[in-house]
Amino acid sequence: MSYRAARPREQTSTPQLRWASVRVSGERCTLARRRRGDEVCSMKAHTEESRTEDSRAELAAAGGSVKRDYVRTIFEQIAPSYDVLNHLLSMNIDRRWRRRAVAGLDWMRDPTGTFLDLCAGTMDVAAMLSKSPGFKGHIVAADFAEAMLRAGLGKTVAGSTVPVVADALRLPLADGSVTGAIVAFGARNLADLDAGLREVRRVMKTGGRFVILEFTTPRSRIVRALYHAYFHHILPLIGGLISGHHSAYRYLPRSVAHFPTEAELARRLTAAGFSGVRYESLTFGIAALHVAERR
Numbered sequence: 001m002s003y004r005a006a007r008p009r010e011q012t013s014t015p016q017l018r019w020a021s022v023r024v025s026g027e028r029c030t031l032a033r034r035r036r037g038d039e040v041c042s043m044k045a046h047t048e049e050s051r052t053e054d055s056r057a058e059l060a061a062a063g064g065s066v067k068r069d070y071v072r073t074i075f076e077q078i079a080p081s082y083d084v085l086n087h088l089l090s091m092n093i094d095r096r097w098r099r100r101a102v103a104g105l106d107w108m109r110d111p112t113g114t115f116l117d118l119c120a121g122t123m124d125v126a127a128m129l130s131k132s133p134g135f136k137g138h139i140v141a142a143d144f145a146e147a148m149l150r151a152g153l154g155k156t157v158a159g160s161t162v163p164v165v166a167d168a169l170r171l172p173l174a175d176g177s178v179t180g181a182i183v184a185f186g187a188r189n190l191a192d193l194d195a196g197l198r199e200v201r202r203v204m205k206t207g208g209r210f211v212i213l214e215f216t217t218p219r220s221r222i223v224r225a226l227y228h229a230y231f232h233h234i235l236p237l238i239g240g241l242i243s244g245h246h247s248a249y250r251y252l253p254r255s256v257a258h259f260p261t262e263a264e265l266a267r268r269l270t271a272a273g274f275s276g277v278r279y280e281s282l283t284f285g286i287a288a289l290h291v292a293e294r295r
Contacts, residue, residue: 071191104211176203
């Protein structure tokens with residue numbers, strides 16, 4: 001709002017005019033101070049809002065009842081810019097990681113099978129699998145953020161993929177109905193990781209492979225320091241500016257920090273009923289690839 005001092009009535013005496021002039025000047029000073037106060041209040045409100053978003057991101061990253069709704073909301077909001085930011089912020093290394101993950105699925109054993117792309121997002125993995133030479137099977141791309149799936153429409157080979165809006169903890173699939181399953185950068189977003197692992201096992205056929213590609217915290221002190229600087233400062237800044245959703249990119253580093261180590265995830269896969277669990281670190285320990293079989 002633009003403040004404007006009222007013009008004094010015309011007076012006949014000079015003292016009245018001077019008095020009116022001083023009065024108007026005083027009013028302007030008061031209004032200027034009021035403007036500065038509004039700016040301070042606005043800055044305080046912005047700071048409080050930022051703290052609230054940080055708290056929500058931290059709470060969601062830690063898991064529990066708030067995580068499911070929080071994660072779905074932020075991915076619905078960043079869906080339009082997700083692909084651009086994903087490749088930009090990873091400097092396209094994520095494409096190479098996904099190729100390794102798809103190869104780990106060992107789909108060649110049954111190229112006509114049905115495969116589950118869990119937490120499919122914009123269907124980058126489904127697209128990569130569907131375009132693999134010799135692949136003649138079907139892909140169920142499941143994600144509970146519909147906007148993400150819609151953003152990925154048209155990426156896959158026509159007729160190869162069925163996008164399904166579904167919760168990873170309650171998949172609309174029959175027991176033993178998929179040949180193999182893969183989840184890329186989505187396992188840490190599950191509200192209940194162990195329940196999610198058990199649900200994947202339920203829908204898989206015996207002997208099928210389950211692949212998890214996920215961010216991890218590097219073990220090297222030097223790499224970890226650089227990684228934290230990028231993940232906690234540069235990435236949230238760029239991601240927030242481009243997407244307009246700062247909270248989503250505050251959540252990302254926090255969710256990685258709360259995710260199990262490679263060895264712990266391997267142990268939990270075994271506890272969920274998988275066998276032959278093995279893993280490898282990728283790109284200085286920034287990410288890890290786990291491969292397991294449904295027994």
